[in-house]
Amino acid sequence: MVTGAASGIGRCTADLLRERGDRVIGVDLRGTEVLADLSTGDGRRAAAEAVLARTGGTVDGVVTCAGLAGTDPRLVSVNYFGTTELLAHLRPALAAAPRPRAVAVSSVVVVHGCDEALVEACLSGAEAEALALAGRAVAEGRGRQLYPSSKAALARWVRRTCLAPGWADAGIPLNAVGPGVVLTPMAATAVTDERTRRARDAAVPMPLNHHQPPESVAEVLAFLVSEANSHITGQLVYADGGAEATLRGPLA
Ligand code: NAI
Numbered sequence: 310m311v312t313g314a315a316s317g318i319g320r321c322t323a324d325l326l327r328e329r330g331d332r333v334i335g336v337d338l339r340g341t342e343v344l345a346d347l348s349t350g351d352g353r354r355a356a357a358e359a360v361l362a363r364t365g366g367t368v369d370g371v372v373t374c375a376g377l378a379g380t381d382p383r384l385v386s387v388n389y390f391g392t393t394e395l396l397a398h399l400r401p402a403l404a405a406a407p408r409p410r411a412v413a414v415s416s417v418v419v420v421h422g423c424d425e426a427l428v429e430a431c432l433s434g435a436e437a438e439a440l441a442l443a444g445r446a447v448a449e450g451r452g453r454q455l456y457p458s459s460k461a462a463l464a465r466w467v468r469r470t471c472l473a474p475g476w477a478d479a480g481i482p483l484n485a486v487g488p489g490v491v492l493t494p495m496a497a498t499a500v501t502d503e504r505t506r507r508a509r510d511a512a513v514p515m516p517l518n519h520h521q522p523p524e525s526v527a528e529v530l531a532f533l534v535s536e537a538n539s540h541i542t543g544q545l546v547y548a549d550g551g552a553e554a555t556l557r558g559p560l561a
Contacts, residue, residue, distance in 0.1 A: 312337065318523045403481050
Protein backbone atom coordinates (compact mmCIF):
# COMPACT_ATOMS: atom_id res chain seq x y z
CA MET A 310 0.00 0.00 0.00
CA VAL A 311 1.28 3.46 -0.88
CA THR A 312 -0.41 6.61 0.45
CA GLY A 313 -0.17 9.86 -1.47
CA ALA A 314 0.04 7.69 -4.59
CA ALA A 315 -1.70 10.22 -6.85
CA SER A 316 1.23 12.61 -7.01
CA GLY A 317 4.93 13.23 -6.55
CA ILE A 318 6.99 10.82 -4.45
CA GLY A 319 4.05 8.50 -3.75
CA ARG A 320 3.10 8.16 -7.41
CA CYS A 321 6.72 7.59 -8.39
CA THR A 322 7.11 4.92 -5.67
CA ALA A 323 3.90 3.14 -6.68
CA ASP A 324 5.05 3.12 -10.34
CA LEU A 325 8.49 1.78 -9.38
CA LEU A 326 7.06 -1.01 -7.21
CA ARG A 327 4.63 -2.01 -9.99
CA GLU A 328 7.49 -2.07 -12.51
CA ARG A 329 9.27 -4.47 -10.14
CA GLY A 330 6.26 -6.79 -10.14
CA ASP A 331 4.49 -5.80 -6.93
CA ARG A 332 0.74 -5.37 -6.68
CA VAL A 333 0.24 -1.85 -5.30
CA ILE A 334 -2.87 -0.38 -3.72
CA GLY A 335 -2.67 3.40 -3.85
CA VAL A 336 -4.46 5.57 -1.30
CA ASP A 337 -5.12 9.26 -1.88
CA LEU A 338 -7.87 11.85 -2.06
CA ARG A 339 -8.35 11.14 -5.77
CA GLY A 340 -6.99 9.08 -8.66
CA THR A 341 -6.08 5.92 -6.71
CA GLU A 342 -7.59 2.49 -5.97
CA VAL A 343 -8.64 3.57 -2.48
CA LEU A 344 -9.98 7.10 -1.97
CA ALA A 345 -9.69 8.36 1.59
CA ASP A 346 -9.11 11.57 3.51
CA LEU A 347 -6.28 10.80 5.93
CA SER A 348 -6.81 14.06 7.82
CA THR A 349 -9.62 12.42 9.83
CA GLY A 350 -9.86 9.38 12.08
CA ASP A 351 -12.84 8.11 10.05
CA GLY A 352 -10.88 8.51 6.81
CA ARG A 353 -7.90 6.57 8.21
CA ARG A 354 -10.18 3.75 9.43
CA ALA A 355 -12.00 3.64 6.09
CA ALA A 356 -8.67 3.54 4.23
CA ALA A 357 -7.42 0.63 6.34
CA GLU A 358 -10.71 -1.28 5.91
CA ALA A 359 -10.68 -0.75 2.14
CA VAL A 360 -7.07 -1.97 1.91
CA LEU A 361 -7.82 -5.03 4.07
CA ALA A 362 -10.90 -5.84 1.97
CA ARG A 363 -8.71 -5.87 -1.15
CA THR A 364 -5.93 -7.96 0.36
CA GLY A 365 -7.84 -10.48 2.48
CA GLY A 366 -6.21 -9.21 5.68
CA THR A 367 -2.52 -9.49 4.79
CA VAL A 368 -0.35 -6.57 3.70
CA ASP A 369 3.32 -7.11 2.76
CA GLY A 370 4.45 -3.49 2.75
CA VAL A 371 3.25 -0.01 3.65
CA VAL A 372 4.75 3.22 2.28
CA THR A 373 3.22 6.43 3.63
CA CYS A 374 3.85 9.47 1.43
CA ALA A 375 0.60 11.45 1.84
CA GLY A 376 1.44 14.85 3.21
CA LEU A 377 0.76 18.58 3.18
CA ALA A 378 3.19 21.50 3.34
CA GLY A 379 2.48 25.10 4.30
CA THR A 380 1.00 26.60 7.46
CA ASP A 381 -2.49 25.09 7.67
CA PRO A 382 -2.92 23.35 11.06
CA ARG A 383 -4.54 20.40 9.23
CA LEU A 384 -1.08 19.41 8.00
CA VAL A 385 -0.45 18.01 11.50
CA SER A 386 -3.44 15.69 11.06
CA VAL A 387 -2.30 14.46 7.64
CA ASN A 388 1.47 14.30 8.14
CA TYR A 389 1.53 12.81 11.64
CA PHE A 390 -1.81 11.22 12.56
CA GLY A 391 -2.62 10.26 8.95
CA THR A 392 0.58 8.22 8.96
CA THR A 393 0.81 6.84 12.48
CA GLU A 394 -2.86 5.90 12.90
CA LEU A 395 -3.00 4.24 9.51
CA LEU A 396 0.14 2.25 10.30
CA ALA A 397 -1.37 1.23 13.65
CA HIS A 398 -4.57 0.05 11.91
CA LEU A 399 -2.52 -1.97 9.40
CA ARG A 400 0.05 -3.43 11.81
CA PRO A 401 -1.88 -6.70 12.38
CA ALA A 402 -2.18 -7.16 8.59
CA LEU A 403 1.57 -6.56 8.28
CA ALA A 404 2.27 -9.04 11.08
CA ALA A 405 0.27 -11.64 9.13
CA ALA A 406 2.61 -11.32 6.12
CA PRO A 407 5.69 -13.55 5.76
CA ARG A 408 8.19 -10.65 5.30
CA PRO A 409 6.43 -7.39 6.27
CA ARG A 410 8.00 -3.89 5.99
CA ALA A 411 6.87 -0.30 6.59
CA VAL A 412 8.35 3.11 5.80
CA ALA A 413 7.15 6.69 6.23
CA VAL A 414 8.32 9.96 4.67
CA SER A 415 9.70 12.54 7.11
CA SER A 416 12.01 15.38 5.96
CA VAL A 417 15.47 16.84 6.43
CA VAL A 418 13.77 19.96 7.85
CA VAL A 419 13.68 18.14 11.21
CA VAL A 420 17.25 19.37 11.75
CA HIS A 421 15.93 22.92 12.07
CA GLY A 422 14.16 22.26 15.37
CA CYS A 423 10.50 22.20 16.21
CA ASP A 424 7.68 23.18 18.55
CA GLU A 425 8.34 20.68 21.36
CA ALA A 426 4.87 21.03 22.90
CA LEU A 427 3.29 20.21 19.56
CA VAL A 428 5.59 17.25 19.04
CA GLU A 429 4.74 15.92 22.53
CA ALA A 430 0.99 16.31 21.86
CA CYS A 431 1.44 14.29 18.67
CA LEU A 432 3.48 11.58 20.37
CA SER A 433 0.90 11.22 23.13
CA GLY A 434 -1.82 10.72 20.51
CA ALA A 435 -3.73 13.87 21.48
CA GLU A 436 -4.86 15.07 18.06
CA ALA A 437 -7.32 17.71 19.34
CA GLU A 438 -4.62 19.21 21.57
CA ALA A 439 -2.09 19.09 18.72
CA LEU A 440 -4.54 20.92 16.46
CA ALA A 441 -5.18 23.54 19.15
CA LEU A 442 -1.43 24.10 19.59
CA ALA A 443 -1.02 24.29 15.80
CA GLY A 444 -3.82 26.88 15.60
CA ARG A 445 -2.14 28.91 18.33
CA ALA A 446 1.21 28.75 16.55
CA VAL A 447 -0.40 30.14 13.38
CA ALA A 448 -2.15 32.92 15.35
CA GLU A 449 1.20 33.86 16.94
CA GLY A 450 3.00 33.97 13.58
CA ARG A 451 4.82 30.65 14.12
CA GLY A 452 2.98 28.73 11.41
CA ARG A 453 6.23 27.79 9.69
CA GLN A 454 7.09 25.56 12.66
CA LEU A 455 4.14 23.27 11.94
CA TYR A 456 5.62 21.32 9.04
CA PRO A 457 9.03 20.56 10.63
CA SER A 458 7.25 19.74 13.91
CA SER A 459 4.92 17.26 12.20
CA LYS A 460 7.91 15.59 10.51
CA ALA A 461 10.02 15.56 13.70
CA ALA A 462 7.13 13.96 15.58
CA LEU A 463 6.85 11.35 12.85
CA ALA A 464 10.57 10.51 12.95
CA ARG A 465 10.45 10.20 16.75
CA TRP A 466 7.33 8.01 16.54
CA VAL A 467 9.15 5.70 14.13
CA ARG A 468 12.08 5.43 16.53
CA ARG A 469 9.84 4.68 19.54
CA THR A 470 7.49 2.36 17.74
CA CYS A 471 10.02 0.19 15.92
CA LEU A 472 10.88 -1.49 19.26
CA ALA A 473 7.35 -1.50 20.71
CA PRO A 474 5.56 -4.85 21.04
CA GLY A 475 4.21 -6.03 17.69
CA TRP A 476 6.85 -4.43 15.47
CA ALA A 477 10.48 -5.68 15.60
CA ASP A 478 9.37 -8.72 17.59
CA ALA A 479 6.84 -9.46 14.83
CA GLY A 480 9.52 -9.10 12.17
CA ILE A 481 8.35 -5.70 10.86
CA PRO A 482 11.11 -3.18 10.02
CA LEU A 483 9.79 0.39 10.46
CA ASN A 484 11.80 3.32 9.10
CA ALA A 485 11.47 6.85 7.76
CA VAL A 486 13.16 8.64 4.86
CA GLY A 487 14.21 12.29 5.08
CA PRO A 488 14.28 13.94 1.63
CA GLY A 489 15.69 17.40 0.86
CA VAL A 490 13.97 19.50 -1.84
CA VAL A 491 12.13 17.14 -4.19
CA LEU A 492 10.84 18.36 -7.56
CA THR A 493 7.14 17.58 -7.06
CA PRO A 494 3.98 19.73 -7.02
CA MET A 495 4.55 20.26 -3.26
CA ALA A 496 7.87 22.04 -3.86
CA ALA A 497 6.76 23.92 -7.00
CA THR A 498 6.84 27.45 -5.58
CA ALA A 499 10.02 26.68 -3.63
CA VAL A 500 11.91 26.24 -6.89
CA THR A 501 10.08 28.53 -9.35
CA ASP A 502 9.80 31.68 -7.23
CA GLU A 503 13.31 33.19 -7.03
CA ARG A 504 13.01 34.59 -3.50
CA THR A 505 11.50 31.40 -2.10
CA ARG A 506 14.12 29.33 -3.91
CA ARG A 507 17.01 31.29 -2.39
CA ALA A 508 15.51 30.99 1.12
CA ARG A 509 14.88 27.25 0.62
CA ASP A 510 18.38 26.63 -0.72
CA ALA A 511 19.85 28.37 2.34
CA ALA A 512 17.67 26.28 4.67
CA VAL A 513 18.25 23.02 2.77
CA PRO A 514 21.67 23.17 1.08
CA MET A 515 22.14 20.22 -1.28
CA PRO A 516 25.78 19.96 -2.40
CA LEU A 517 25.28 16.52 -3.94
CA ASN A 518 23.31 16.87 -7.21
CA HIS A 519 21.12 19.76 -5.91
CA HIS A 520 17.29 19.54 -6.05
CA GLN A 521 16.21 15.95 -6.41
CA PRO A 522 13.76 14.09 -8.67
CA PRO A 523 11.10 11.98 -6.91
CA GLU A 524 12.87 8.85 -8.21
CA SER A 525 15.77 9.56 -5.83
CA VAL A 526 13.42 9.12 -2.88
CA ALA A 527 11.28 6.37 -4.43
CA GLU A 528 14.34 4.13 -4.90
CA VAL A 529 15.17 4.38 -1.18
CA LEU A 530 11.55 3.78 -0.14
CA ALA A 531 11.34 0.79 -2.48
CA PHE A 532 14.49 -0.70 -0.94
CA LEU A 533 13.26 -0.18 2.63
CA VAL A 534 10.01 -2.05 1.81
CA SER A 535 11.76 -4.75 -0.18
CA GLU A 536 12.58 -8.18 1.21
CA ALA A 537 16.23 -7.14 0.91
CA ASN A 538 15.71 -4.96 3.98
CA SER A 539 16.03 -7.53 6.71
CA HIS A 540 17.86 -5.55 9.43
CA ILE A 541 17.34 -1.79 9.06
CA THR A 542 14.76 -0.48 11.51
CA GLY A 543 14.07 2.68 13.52
CA GLN A 544 16.16 4.84 11.20
CA LEU A 545 15.55 8.22 9.63
CA VAL A 546 17.43 7.67 6.37
CA TYR A 547 18.37 11.00 4.83
CA ALA A 548 18.15 11.03 1.03
CA ASP A 549 18.80 14.75 0.74
CA GLY A 550 21.83 15.57 -1.40
CA GLY A 551 24.00 16.05 1.69
CA ALA A 552 21.73 18.62 3.37
CA GLU A 553 21.70 16.95 6.78
CA ALA A 554 25.48 16.40 6.67
CA THR A 555 26.00 20.07 5.76
CA LEU A 556 23.66 21.43 8.42
CA ARG A 557 24.74 19.15 11.27
CA GLY A 558 28.41 18.80 10.37
CA PRO A 559 30.72 16.04 11.57
CA LEU A 560 29.43 13.24 13.76
CA ALA A 561 30.54 13.61 17.36
P1 NAI B 1 2.72 15.97 -3.47
O1 NAI B 1 1.91 17.16 -3.10
O2 NAI B 1 3.13 15.79 -4.88
O3 NAI B 1 1.95 14.62 -3.02
C1 NAI B 1 1.32 14.52 -1.77
C2 NAI B 1 0.10 13.64 -1.93
O4 NAI B 1 -0.53 13.53 -0.64
C3 NAI B 1 -0.95 14.21 -2.90
O5 NAI B 1 -1.30 13.26 -3.88
C4 NAI B 1 -2.11 14.55 -2.00
O6 NAI B 1 -3.39 14.41 -2.61
C5 NAI B 1 -1.92 13.55 -0.85
N1 NAI B 1 -2.67 14.01 0.32
C6 NAI B 1 -2.62 15.25 0.88
N2 NAI B 1 -3.54 15.33 1.85
C7 NAI B 1 -4.17 14.12 1.91
C8 NAI B 1 -5.22 13.61 2.71
N3 NAI B 1 -5.84 14.36 3.62
N4 NAI B 1 -5.60 12.33 2.52
C9 NAI B 1 -5.01 11.56 1.57
N5 NAI B 1 -4.01 11.99 0.78
C10 NAI B 1 -3.61 13.27 0.95
O7 NAI B 1 3.96 16.00 -2.50
P2 NAI B 1 5.32 15.14 -2.46
O8 NAI B 1 6.42 16.09 -2.64
O9 NAI B 1 5.21 13.94 -3.29
O10 NAI B 1 5.32 14.73 -0.92
C11 NAI B 1 5.27 13.37 -0.49
C12 NAI B 1 5.78 13.33 0.94
O11 NAI B 1 7.15 13.74 0.95
C13 NAI B 1 5.05 14.27 1.88
O12 NAI B 1 4.86 13.63 3.11
C14 NAI B 1 6.01 15.44 2.02
O13 NAI B 1 5.83 16.12 3.24
C15 NAI B 1 7.34 14.74 1.94
N6 NAI B 1 8.46 15.57 1.56
C16 NAI B 1 8.43 16.28 0.39
C17 NAI B 1 9.51 17.08 0.05
C18 NAI B 1 9.52 17.92 -1.20
O14 NAI B 1 10.45 18.75 -1.36
N7 NAI B 1 8.59 17.72 -2.15
C19 NAI B 1 10.70 17.16 0.91
C20 NAI B 1 10.64 16.36 2.11
C21 NAI B 1 9.55 15.59 2.40
